[in-house]
Amino acid sequence: MNANQFEGTRQPMVVFAYPAGMDIRQLRYFLAVVEHGSFTRAAAMTGRTQQALSKGIAALEQQLGARLFERGSRGARPTAVGRLLLDHARTADDTLRTFEQRLQELQTGTEGEIRIGTGPTAAGSVVAPAVLALRAAWPRLGVRVTGGVLPELLPALLARELDVVIALDTMLQTDPRLHRDLLVNDEYRIMASASHPLAGRAGLTAADLLDHPWVMGRRLGEVQTQFRQRFTDAGLSPPAQSLESSSLDFVRTLVRDGAYLTLLPTRLVHVELASRQCTRLAVPGFSWERPLVVYTRLGEPQSDPQARLLQALRNAAEQAG
Template structure:
C-alpha cells in the first residue's frame, strides 16, 4: 500500500483551515459564510483535498455533512497543525514584544553587586516571562562567547577594547573606589592614616589579570611600597564581603557597594587615580534581541540612580 505524500506541495495550509471549518459548522454553506468565500470555491477546495488523499472526508446527511472515518483522522492532524502554528505565532509575537525570551549576561565583579540585582528585579516585575541567565567570569574569557552569541552582553568594569574592533561599549556610570574595612577595624582609630600604615594588615586584592589590580599596583608603586605580602587574591564579591566583615582584612571596593553594607566603612585614604567606569560590552554589529534590549533599558535606569547616589556622596 502506497504512503500518501502530503509534503509535495499540493496540500496547502488553507486546505486545512477550510476542512476544519466545514467540520465545525456542519455544512459547506455555513463554513463558506464563516471563512467568507463562495460556496463553489469551498466545495472545489474540499474536492482537491479528497483527491490528494484518495478518500472521502465527509458524507451528506439529513443535518448537513458528517466526517467519515478518514475525515475524523485527517481532522485530528489538521487541528493539531493549526494549533501548533497558532502557538508559533504567539511565541514570535511574545519574543518581538519582549514578553518572553531569554537574556544571558556575562558579569564581572563590578556591576554584579548592586546594579545588576536591581535591574533584574524590575525587569522581572514587568516581564516575568523573560528568563535571565547570569554567568560570572573574567572579561577575556567572556569576549569569545559574546562574539559567538552565547551571551548577549557583558556587564562590569569597562576593559580596554582598542585592539578588538568587533566590540563596542556603553558607559553606564562612574564612581570612586575606596579602601574598605569592617566598622570596628583597628586601623580606624589611627590619626593621619597613610597607605604605608596599612601594610601590617592582611589584604584582599583582585586577580592579576583585572584592570583594578593593575591600578592598585600603580598606587602602591607611586607610594614606594610593594604589594602587601599578606594577601588573598579574589574576585568573588560574597567571599570578599565575608572576609572583610569577619577579619582585619582590607580591600578596594566600589563606593556604591560600601554604601549598601552597614558592616563596612571606607578608610580616609583617597585613591584619586582609581575610579571605575561600569558599563556593558556588546558586539559591534547586530542588534540586541528584545529581551536583552529591555534589560539594557533597566540597567540604564538604575545606573542613573547610582550616579545620583555617588554625586550626593561627593558633595
C-alpha cells in the first residue's frame, strides 16, 4: 500500500458529523449502556469503573445539551435523543473499528483477525476443520477461539468481544439483536458405555433409566427441560442430578469407567461411537434434534475475515454431515 492509499484509509476518522470534541470513547460507553441495559453491567463489560463510565456519559450529555438515558429500577433506557444518537453512534463505531482493523493489518502484515466463540459440539466437528481450511488459504489471518456454553458466549458476542459464535441452539428464544444461520442439525441422545447393562437392550422405558447413575452437561437449556418432562409424563421423578460438568473428558470417563448415563449431542461423541466405546440407548421419546447455528450481530456488515470464516464453516458442516 502506498502513502496515498494509506492516507485514504484515514478518512473515516474525520467525517463523523458530531459536535467538536466528542470522544469516541464516550460513544462506546453510550453504546455499552444501551447494549447491557445498565451502567453497572456496561462498566463490567467494558473493563471500566462505573464512575468513569458515568462521567463519560455525563460529558456526552453536556455536549449534546440533553439527557441520553432514563434511569430507573429496571436499568437505563435511551431517551428520544438517545435513540436518535444510537444509529449514528453505531455507524461511527463500526467505521472506526474497520479503520483500526485495516491499520493493524498494515502495521503487522496480517490479513485481519477473527474472534470465535464455540460450544463443545461445534469445536471439533465444525470449527476446527473450518479454521484449518482458513489458515491454509490465508496463513496470515489471526484467529482467536474461546470455548464455552451458549448462555455465556452470546453476551460476549453482543459486547463485541467475539465476532462469531458457533454452538448448538438449546434455547427457545434468541436475542433479537442476533442473526442465526443454520449449519446442520444434531441430535441429543442418551449415551452409555458399550459395556453398560442397558447397552443393546430393546424395549427400554423411562423407568429403566432410573436404576443407574447420571452425569449431565451444564446449562442444556430447553433440552434438559424436555428430558425431565419425559419422566414426569410417565409418572416418575427425574433422575437426581448429583453430578454435573462442563468438562467432556470428565463426562467421558464417568460414562466409560463408572457405568454412568449421560445426555449428549451425537456429534460430540462421534469418535467414541465410531470406535464402539460408546453407544446410544434406544428409548422412545428420549431424542431431541437441535440446530447447530452460527450467530452474528444483526444488521452489521461482515468483515472479510468473518465472511471467509462463515463460508469455511458451511463447507465443514457439509462435509461432516
